[in-house]
Amino acid sequence: MPQIDKERVVALLNSILEQELAGVVRYTHYSFLVFGFGRIPIVSWLRSQADESLLHAQEAGEMVTLLGSHPSLRIGPLLESHEHDIGAILRESLAAEGEALKLYRQLLGAVDGKSVTLEEYARKMIYCEEVHASEVDKMLRKPGDIDAFAEEEIA
Numbered sequence: 001m002p003q004i005d006k007e008r009v010v011a012l013l014n015s016i017l018e019q020e021l022a023g024v025v026r027y028t029h030y031s032f033l034v035f036g037f038g039r040i041p042i043v044s045w046l047r048s049q050a051d052e053s054l055l056h057a058q059e060a061g062e063m064v065t066l067l068g069s070h071p072s073l074r075i076g077p078l079l080e081s082h083e084h085d086i087g088a089i090l091r092e093s094l095a096a097e098g099e100a101l102k103l104y105r106q107l108l109g110a111v112d113g114k115s116v117t118l119e120e121y122a123r124k125m126i127y128c129e130e131v132h133a134s135e136v137d138k139m140l141r142k143p144g145d146i147d148a149f150a151e152e153e154i155a
Contacts, residue, residue, distance in 0.1 A: 004114045012107045014072035017060040019100045022076035023053030033084040094136045101129040
């Protein structure tokens with residue numbers, strides 16, 4: 001069995017950890033900025049996304065320590081458009097999820113055929129991110145629209 005490039009894999013896992021921690025902050029921040037009749041279910045959904053991002057960050061950190069390395073203490077980029085309508089929040093979320101998805105796919109490429117544990121972890125996370133992105137894409141559509149909102153393919 002070929003050996004993984006531990007340095008590259010740990011760097012990818014730490015980038016994932018940082019991206020997911022940024023998601024915790026971002027979704028929590030977004031939840032403060034929702035107003036109007038739909039506030040309660042949207043805030044609940046955003047906070048559940050923050051919880052999920054924290055779980056994903058914890059899993060990435062565990063993978064780093066599984067490899068005998070030190071998890072990053074950094075948080076990924078926190079970009080904000082300062083547009084606080086639900087559509088803008090969802091578009092920012094979709095873009096951030098796309099960045100996380102790229103990292104998980106890079107991780108899969110780095111461990112494919114080299115570590116079942118890391119390969120299965122990467123596949124599971126890609127699945128989670130693709131499902132999440134597809135849900136956000138559906139939320140961005142107007143009622144009755146069947147065509148995907150995103151210009152790029154999610155899967």
